[in-house]
Amino acid sequence: MQRLNQSIEPRINCTDCGNCCRSLLINVTAPEADSLAGHLNLSRASFDALYLEKGFSGNMLINAIPCHFLEENQCSIYAHRFSGCREFPAMHIPGFQQRMFTTMMHYARCPIIFNIVEQLKDTMGFARDLAILPEE
Numbered sequence: 001m002q003r004l005n006q007s008i009e010p011r012i013n014c015t016d017c018g019n020c021c022r023s024l025l026i027n028v029t030a031p032e033a034d035s036l037a038g039h040l041n042l043s044r045a046s047f048d049a050l051y052l053e054k055g056f057s058g059n060m061l062i063n064a065i066p067c068h069f070l071e072e073n074q075c076s077i078y079a080h081r082f083s084g085c086r087e088f089p090a091m092h093i094p095g096f097q098q099r100m101f102t103t104m105m106h107y108a109r110c111p112i113i114f115n116i117v118e119q120l121k122d123t124m125g126f127a128r129d130l131a132i133l134p135e136e
């Protein structure tokens with residue numbers, strides 16, 4: 001997966017896509033919220049009220065989908081974006097087997113994942129011809 005990612009990820013232009021910013025719940029840590037609140041010249045209380053909500057497990061999340069900070073497919077706070085944004089789709093991180101389910105949830109959303117999975121099929125000798133249903 002990581003070898004395929006090294007070849008595919010540089011060839012995908014995320015500013016042509018932006019699907020993750022339009023569809024994911026983004027986790028925000030307290031230091032990330034502090035940093036972005038400072039950048040936006042907001043108090044933490046104002047920043048939290050405008051942009052955050054509490055998730056089921058008590059973690060903080062951006063309170064809107066699409067993300068507030070997406071502007072014409074570009075992140076308006078790019079230097080201050082959150083670690084979840086920086087890592088997604090995380091194909092460069094070891095331990096793919098443990099993340100297979102969540103990765104496949106994004107197969108139809110993220111062109112990086114889509115292309116890696118499709119090339120992985122060829123690498124592993126997936127018999128595409130046999131997988132196609134005959135016409136009814």
Ligand code: SF4
Nearest residue numbers: 021067069070075085
């Ligand atoms: S903070 Fe930026 S990179 Fe992260 S979801 Fe929002 S627009 Fe996308």
Ligand code: SF4
Nearest residue numbers: 014017018019020110
């Ligand atoms: S969904 Fe994938 S390809 Fe699209 S912007 Fe996000 S990381 Fe980039």
